[in-house]
Amino acid sequence: MKELICISCPMGCHLQVEGESVENIVVSGNGCVRGIIYAKNEITAPKRMVCGTVKINGATQPVVSVKTKEPIPKEKIFDCLAELNNTTIEAPVSVGDVAIVNVCNTGVDVVVTKGLSKR
Amino acid sequence: MNKNLVIVGGGPAGLACAISAYDEGERDILILEREPELGGILNQCIHNGFGLHTFKEELTGPEYAYRYVKGVEERGIEYKTEATVIDVNAQKQVTYVSKRDGLVTIDAKAVVLCCGCRERPRGAINIAGMRGSGIFSAGTAQKLVNVEGLSVGKNVVILGSGDIGLIMARRMTFEGANVKAVVELMPYSSGLNRNIVQCLNDFDIPLLFSHTVVQVHGKGRLCGVTIAQVDENLRPKMDTAKYIECDTLLLSVGLLPENELAKNAGVVLSSVTGGGIVDDSMMTSQEGIFVCGNVLHVHDLVDFVSQESALAGQRAVQYIRNGAPNCEKITIETKNGIRYCVPSILKKDGDFTSALSFKMRVSNVFKKVTLTVFADGVVVLAKKRPIVTPGEMENVTFTPKQIEQLKTASSIQVSLEGVEK
Numbered sequence: 325m326k327e328l329i330c331i332s333c334p335m336g337c338h339l340q341v342e343g344e345s346v347e348n349i350v351v352s353g354n355g356c357v358r359g360i361i362y363a364k365n366e367i368t369a370p371k372r373m374v375c376g377t378v379k380i381n382g383a384t385q386p387v388v389s390v391k392t393k394e395p396i397p398k399e400k401i402f403d404c405l406a407e408l409n410n411t412t413i414e415a416p417v418s419v420g421d422v423a424i425v426n427v428c429n430t431g432v433d434v435v436v437t438k439g440l441s442k443r
Numbered sequence: 444m445n446k447n448l449v450i451v452g453g454g455p456a457g458l459a460c461a462i463s464a465y466d467e468g469e470r471d472i473l474i475l476e477r478e479p480e481l482g483g484i485l486n487q488c489i490h491n492g493f494g495l496h497t498f499k500e501e502l503t504g505p506e507y508a509y510r511y512v513k514g515v516e517e518r519g520i521e522y523k524t525e526a527t528v529i530d531v532n533a534q535k536q537v538t539y540v541s542k543r544d545g546l547v548t549i550d551a552k553a554v555v556l557c558c559g560c561r562e563r564p565r566g567a568i569n570i571a572g573m574r575g576s577g578i579f580s581a582g583t584a585q586k587l588v589n590v591e592g593l594s595v596g597k598n599v600v601i602l603g604s605g606d607i608g609l610i611m612a613r614r615m616t617f618e619g620a621n622v623k624a625v626v627e628l629m630p631y632s633s634g635l636n637r638n639i640v641q642c643l644n645d646f647d648i649p650l651l652f653s654h655t656v657v658q659v660h661g662k663g664r665l666c667g668v669t670i671a672q673v674d675e676n677l678r679p680k681m682d683t684a685k686y687i688e689c690d691t692l693l694l695s696v697g698l699l700p701e702n703e704l705a706k707n708a709g710v711v712l713s714s715v716t717g718g719g720i721v722d723d724s725m726m727t728s729q730e731g732i733f734v735c736g737n738v739l740h741v742h743d744l745v746d747f748v749s750q751e752s753a754l755a756g757q758r759a760v761q762y763i764r765n766g767a768p769n770c771e772k773i774t775i776e777t778k779n780g781i782r783y784c785v786p787s788i789l790k791k792d793g794d795f796t797s798a799l800s801f802k803m804r805v806s807n808v809f810k811k812v813t814l815t816v817f818a819d820g821v822v823v824l825a826k827k828r829p830i831v832t833p834g835e836m837e838n839v840t841f842t843p844k845q846i847e848q849l850k851t852a853s854s855i856q857v858s859l860e861g862v863e864k
């Protein structure tokens with residue numbers, strides 16, 4: 325048995341997980357269905373949301389916050405961050421605008437999380 | 444100037460309060476915010492994890508704030524930014540200063556204080572050593588990195604494992620820094636579990652419980668800190684002292700409600716939470732002055748801030764219309780590991796049409812306990828909890844039948860039952 329702390333939401337349920345493959349995993353201790361999904365993913369293919377900033381030209385602040393629209397494979401976190409570091413976008417931006425398409429070939433876009441107008 | 448409702452602070456508490464007051468039918472509302480934009484602390488909390496309870500999706504801080512700012516703008520609710528409130532008095536006069544308006548005093552019918560918290564400074568924890576640069580409160584570092592795009596340091600030690608410290612451990616790692624350790628005085632973390640998993644464990648950052656920073660070194664820039672284990676009385680054991688080389692120390696040693704305004708207005712504060720003592724309508728000891736959000740008690744989840752503040756907004760409008768009911772009040776007592784309960788006063792003929800809930804914090808980590816509410820010694824509600832921790836707020840909501848039981852009681856107690864001695 326493996327013990328995990330669910331991170332799907334701030335509740336942090338303590339999960340007990342039996343089995344190693346998607347088919348035979350049994351989860352207990354979860355407060356909602358997301359706990360089961362989390363345990364399955366965490367055992368077979370762990371993923372994380374990546375939140376950070378990219379540089380922005382012409383806005384009221386030098387950087388703007390962004391996130392991966394979906395969680396990406398855990399092992400790609402630092403590749404993704406390197407791409408954020410090399411990205412500069414132009415003001416104005418709105419919440420949800422795509423800053424990077426298909427980041428690190430994950431099939432996931434990086435989107436802006438804060439609207440900034442032109443200075 | 445006259446206003447029916449003045450809301451001090453345009454963070455998530457102020458925004459939710461304003462929206463709910465408007466939806467209750469009030470149109471004469473003004474929000475005063477000292478920063479250049481609405482949104483409060485959420486503007487610098489660029490990580491995800493906000494709003495799951497409210498929106499059933501996981502938003503970042505700025506996205507969560509945006510939804511409420513939009514709500515305020517769509518309703519045409521008046522707000523002023525870069526307007527700092529410097530005084531609120533018992534007559535509900537609110538005085539603010541701004542570059543645009545100068546010094547203005549508003550006569551309000553009701554005031555809601557939504558001023559949030561500020562961070563405990565280094566002075567509050569007394570570390571020996573030089574006052575070199577490189578020591579930041581975690582929230583200040585968060586703003587510098589996330590909003591101003593600055594680099595704070597390369598080799599980092601973090602004191603305090605509250606959420607801000609944990610979030611910043613990951614953020615600094617993302618920015619290319621080497622976070623050498625998170626040092627926690629207590630034998631447990633006051634941060635959320637998932638932040639320990641996601642922010643420390645993911646990156647193999649050590650979390651040292653029952654440790655503290657005893658000295659900082661370096662004249663111009665910080666060059667290292669000495670840490671030591673503490674004994675059961677939280678006193679450092681100097682024979683365990685260890686030097687860690689670092690150029691940056693982040694302090695995440697707790698938040699203090701910003702209650703200067705409340706104090707001036709004569710609001711009675713709780714010695715436990717540092718926030719005002721409120722009844723079930725979020726009203727303080729001063730009639731017509733309400734408080735909600737982090738200025739009332741420190742919340743870990745913004746969803747509960749929004750909920751509590753929506754209630755405060757609604758009750759403030761009812762107060763403007765009908766005044767305060769002149770009725771008997773019961774003080775809610777806490778015992779057996781319950782540190783505090785909000786509200787701490789229940790009005791006997793208060794209006795509980797929308798559900799009544801108690802929010803509380805426990806004083807230690809307890810397993811397999813039952814959160815129990817008694818009315819005149821009889822169990823009204825019992826909620827089994829596999830684990831409770833000081834870092835996570837507990838919450839119980841009552842049914843109409845239970846509310847009736849509470850209202851007719853002459854004493855109410857909240858207790859953790861089943862605690863092993």
Ligand SMILES: Cc1cc2nc3c(=O)[nH]c(=O)nc-3n(C[C@H](O)[C@H](O)[C@H](O)COP(=O)(O)OP(=O)(O)OC[C@H]3O[C@@H](n4cnc5c(N)ncnc54)[C@H](O)[C@@H]3O)c2cc1C
Nearest residue numbers: 452454455456477483484492528558559607736737744745
């Ligand atoms: C680092 C960090 C991480 C967090 N992570 C999470 C998370 O992952 N998930 C989650 O749900 N919650 C999280 N929270 C908690 C959540 O952000 C807070 O509970 C919430 O922001 C509190 O809202 P508030 O409106 O009470 O206070 P604030 O957001 O602090 O807003 C108060 C506002 O009042 C203004 N103000 C104060 N005094 C005056 C004055 N005199 N005149 C005019 N304006 C004034 C301030 O400028 C500010 O804008 C986090 C908090 C922090 C600090």
